[in-house]
Amino acid sequence: MVKLVNISFNNFSYNLLHYRLAQLAIILLSLAVIIALTWQKPPKNPISNLNYYQCKITNTLVSQKTLNILLPIADNAEDFAEYLCNTPHIGQTFSHINLNWQKRSDLTAEDLLKEKYQVLWARQESLKGMVLHFDDIYKMLLPSQKIPLFWLSHSEYFALTTEFLTDKVIGLIKDQKSYSSYLVPIDSLKKQGIDIAKLQINYYDSYKALYDAFNRREIDLVSGNNWFGSIIDIDRLTKIPIQHQLDSGGLYMAASVFTPEISCALISAFIAYSPLLDHEAAKLSMSKHCKE
Amino acid sequence: MIMLKKRLFFLACWLFSSIILLVIAFFISQLFFKSEITKQLHTQLAPKLAEAFQQHMFDKHYKVLVKRNINQQLAFIKDASYLSVIKEYSLTVEALFSAKNQNNLHTVYIPWCFGLKEANAKLSIDYYFNWWLLIILSCSVSFFALLALFSLPKPTSSIYKNWLFIICKLNITEDVAKHLSQKLEQNTEAQNLWLMTLLESFTDTSELPKHIQIDALIIWFIETQPQSLNKVSQTTFKAAIMQTNITFDQAYKLVKEPSTLLFNIKSFSITVNGFEIKLAKTPFFYYLWYASLRVNNVQSGWLINPSINTPDIQSAKSLLLLMKEYKGHSKSINELENHGLRAKTLDQNRNKIKETLIDQLGEELSLPYLFDLLRDTRTGRFQYRLKLDPDFIQLPKEIKHKYQEKNKL
Numbered sequence: 001m002v003k004l005v006n007i008s009f010n011n012f013s014y015n016l017l018h019y020r021l022a023q024l025a026i027i028l029l030s031l032a033v034i035i036a037l038t039w040q041k042p043p044k045n046p047i048s049n050l051n052y053y054q055c056k057i058t059n060t061l062v063s064q065k066t067l068n069i070l071l072p073i074a075d076n077a078e079d080f081a082e083y084l085c086n087t088p089h090i091g092q093t094f095s096h097i098n099l100n101w102q103k104r105s106d107l108t109a110e111d112l113l114k115e116k117y118q119v120l121w122a123r124q125e126s127l128k129g130m131v132l133h134f135d136d137i138y139k140m141l142l143p144s145q146k147i148p149l150f151w152l153s154h155s156e157y158f159a160l161t162t163e164f165l166t167d168k169v170i171g172l173i174k175d176q177k178s179y180s181s182y183l184v185p186i187d188s189l190k191k192q193g194i195d196i197a198k199l200q201i202n203y204y205d206s207y208k209a210l211y212d213a214f215n216r217r218e219i220d221l222v223s224g225n226n227w228f229g230s231i232i233d234i235d236r237l238t239k240i241p242i243q244h245q246l247d248s249g250g251l252y253m254a255a256s257v258f259t260p261e262i263s264c265a266l267i268s269a270f271i272a273y274s275p276l277l278d279h280e281a282a283k284l285s286m287s288k289h290c291k292e
Numbered sequence: 293m294i295m296l297k298k299r300l301f302f303l304a305c306w307l308f309s310s311i312i313l314l315v316i317a318f319f320i321s322q323l324f325f326k327s328e329i330t331k332q333l334h335t336q337l338a339p340k341l342a343e344a345f346q347q348h349m350f351d352k353h354y355k356v357l358v359k360r361n362i363n364q365q366l367a368f369i370k371d372a373s374y375l376s377v378i379k380e381y382s383l384t385v386e387a388l389f390s391a392k393n394q395n396n397l398h399t400v401y402i403p404w405c406f407g408l409k410e411a412n413a414k415l416s417i418d419y420y421f422n423w424w425l426l427i428i429l430s431c432s433v434s435f436f437a438l439l440a441l442f443s444l445p446k447p448t449s450s451i452y453k454n455w456l457f458i459i460c461k462l463n464i465t466e467d468v469a470k471h472l473s474q475k476l477e478q479n480t481e482a483q484n485l486w487l488m489t490l491l492e493s494f495t496d497t498s499e500l501p502k503h504i505q506i507d508a509l510i511i512w513f514i515e516t517q518p519q520s521l522n523k524v525s526q527t528t529f530k531a532a533i534m535q536t537n538i539t540f541d542q543a544y545k546l547v548k549e550p551s552t553l554l555f556n557i558k559s560f561s562i563t564v565n566g567f568e569i570k571l572a573k574t575p576f577f578y579y580l581w582y583a584s585l586r587v588n589n590v591q592s593g594w595l596i597n598p599s600i601n602t603p604d605i606q607s608a609k610s611l612l613l614l615m616k617e618y619k620g621h622s623k624s625i626n627e628l629e630n631h632g633l634r635a636k637t638l639d640q641n642r643n644k645i646k647e648t649l650i651d652q653l654g655e656e657l658s659l660p661y662l663f664d665l666l667r668d669t670r671t672g673r674f675q676y677r678l679k680l681d682p683d684f685i686q687l688p689k690e691i692k693h694k695y696q697e698k699n700k701l
Contacts, residue, residue, distance in 0.1 A: 015447055015448070016447045016449075018447065019444065019446070019447035022444050023441060023444065026437055026440045026441050026444075027437065027441075029437070030313070030433050030434065030436070030437035031313075031316065033433050034313050034316065034317050034320075034429060034430060034433045035317070035320055035324075037317075037377075037429050037433070038317045038320065038321040038324075038377045038426070038429065039321070039324050040321070040324075040325065040328075040371065040373070040376045040377060040378060041328055042325060042328050042329050042332060042369070042371070042378075042381065043369055043370070043371050044332070045332055045333065045336050045337070045365075045366060045369065045383070046365055046366070046369070047336055047337055047340055047362065047365050047366065048365065049340075050340050050341070050343070050344040050358055050361045050362060051343070051344055051347065052361070053357060053361075072347065073347050073348070073349060074344070074345075074347040074348040074349075074351065074354055075348060075349050075350055075351035075354060076351050077351075077354075077357065078353060078357055101347045102347065103346065103347065204408075205342075205346065206342075206345065206346040206407060207346075207348075207349055208345055208346075208348065208406060208407030208408075209405075209407040209408045210407075211407070212407035212408035212409060213408055216408070
């Protein structure tokens with residue numbers, strides 16, 4: 001009797017369902033194991049800085065010497081660098097051109113003292129504010145060029161008055177060292193006797209974001225210069241010139257590597273930015289050392 | 293042979309499952325790898341891209357420059373670990389501004405902020421596999437999985453349970469019973485039914501003869517795999533194996549329909565369904581003589597017993613002919629010559645035949661080889677003949693011919 005009970009218990013404890021469940025468990029476990037074994041974390045992507053353009057100078061006479069240039073804008077970098085790379089004079093002292101661009105405010109005193117960049121496009125007052133005896137370290141190749149600046153608006157009629165601006169939103173850049181989209185526009189408003197604290201101002205990370213907001217009509221007023229046409233896709237615009245003209249900054253070269261040939265080549269290459277500077281471009285070539 | 297077959301089956305399963313696992317691992321590793329890369333690029337590439345366009349204003353070619361810079365930095369990325377399935381991969385930016393329209397293992401979309409707009413950078417991934425590692429991994433994992441699957445004990449079916457129940461009832465130890473039940477499970481339904489009925493009949497009768505071992509019977513059944521079981525009745529089979537001198541094999545043959553009877557004149561023995569029975573000389577000749585009457589259809593094989601007072605001379609002559617030619621016992625020959633065929637002698641010999649057969653086969657099995665009897669209406673005496681159909685009786689060749697010649701004469 002005990003035997004029979006034992007047998008029937010044994011039989012009950014392991015039926016087809018349990019068998020199938022056990023099989024399924026084994027299959028799932030092996031899948032989990034193979035997944036765990038083949039799983040891997042990809043090695044870190046080596047993306048570092050994207051804000052540069054580098055080229056090798058043709059017919060260079062030296063092996064590893066790079067001419068580092070710092071610009072405040074990313075545009076036309078390739079043209080500028082390629083022009084220099086194909087200039088024979090530079091090959092005598094340098095093997096590569098390395099063009100960098102960053103926010104004006106990112107430049108540090110250390111960069112200047114260590115001559116991290118041999119060529120700079122920057123504003124004299126900010127450079128001198130950073131380093132004593134700046135003139136001993138860097139030589140000016142080109143003086144600062146003036147850039148005309150405007151207020152732009154969607155409204156057909158507008159005036160820089162408190163009444164008009166009460167229900168308007170003004171767009172500016174977060175970078176408080178930006179002349180074109182922060183300092184100069186605010187200065188122009190103050191000159192009109194407008195209380196800045198009472199205005200509605202939105203701040204944006206980049207020019208692109210600023211003009212996107214303007215295109216979307218999230219903001220009513222924005223400052224702009226000659227090249228806004230390529231960014232703003234609205235036909236009907238009203239412009240008010242801002243009296244205070246914008247300093248684009250001068251072109252400087254480290255005194256330690258200065259040669260007349262290189263400086264002339266740099267000035268010629270700077271023509272790539274003439275569209276920004278508009279009619280002032282003609283003045284660029286007028287340097288006393290350089291000949292056509 | 294069975295082991296070899298099992299091993300080959302295991303190998304085939306192994307190969308098959310390895311391939312399946314390989315394919316799964318191949319795709320899943322890419323899938324996970326892609327999702328990891330996507331996560332990484334979200335935190336790395338997206339802010340870098342936004343940053344790259346912060347200083348940009350109007351240059352239409354700038355996108356190309358950014359793309360080129362990224363691609364230069366991403367060209368080939370090696371995994372330092374030797375245990376990585378994907379040893380190397382390359383990322384290529386195809387477009388910085390793309391519609392999200394492809395979804396496969398080789399395409400990644402990374403959203404990034406272009407001004408206030410959401411842009412999607414499209415990157416393509418190429419994977420370079422460490423194939424040997426992948427093959428080794430999938431083969432070894434599938435090997436262990438199969439090992440586990442194969443060593444899983446089989447579930448018990450209802451057939452198995454029935455067998456176990458019956459066999460255990462017949463006082464067989466559990467281990468043996470389980471083993472036997474497992475083997476019986478694989479038999480055909482007809483076979484199972486037959487054996488089960490037989491075994492059940494044993495469970496009913498409490499006393500089993502000592503010489504019958506149920507486990508041996510089941511093992512015999514499993515090994516011989518008897519086929520035409522519809523011709524074998526369980527009760528006669530049971531009766532056969534009850535005889536101590538009959539093995540299971542012989543019993544099976546004996547019981548199988550039809551019953552056949554063969555006479556061996558040289559050894560004075562008969563063979564019934566392959567089972568040889570030795571007879572005494574004189575009863576053998578009587579048996580053979582009865583058989584020849586039946587085969588040659590002499591009055592349908594019937595022979596009326598001679599009356600007590602008048603012996604049958606005619607029959608004695610044909611019987612004498614047989615005995616003399618094939619070395620019959622001289623005493624019997626003399627008796628026949630002197631007195632003819634007497635009723636008493638005939639009865640005695642028939643009884644001897646019966647005794648021998650019953651002794652060897654048991655009553656039930658010997659029945660088809662014995663005699664029919666009928667009372668002759670005219671004389672009031674009994675007449676006898678062999679019960680067996682003449683088609684299944686095989687006489688020695690020589691005798692057959694002789695009788696046919698005799699009858700013609």
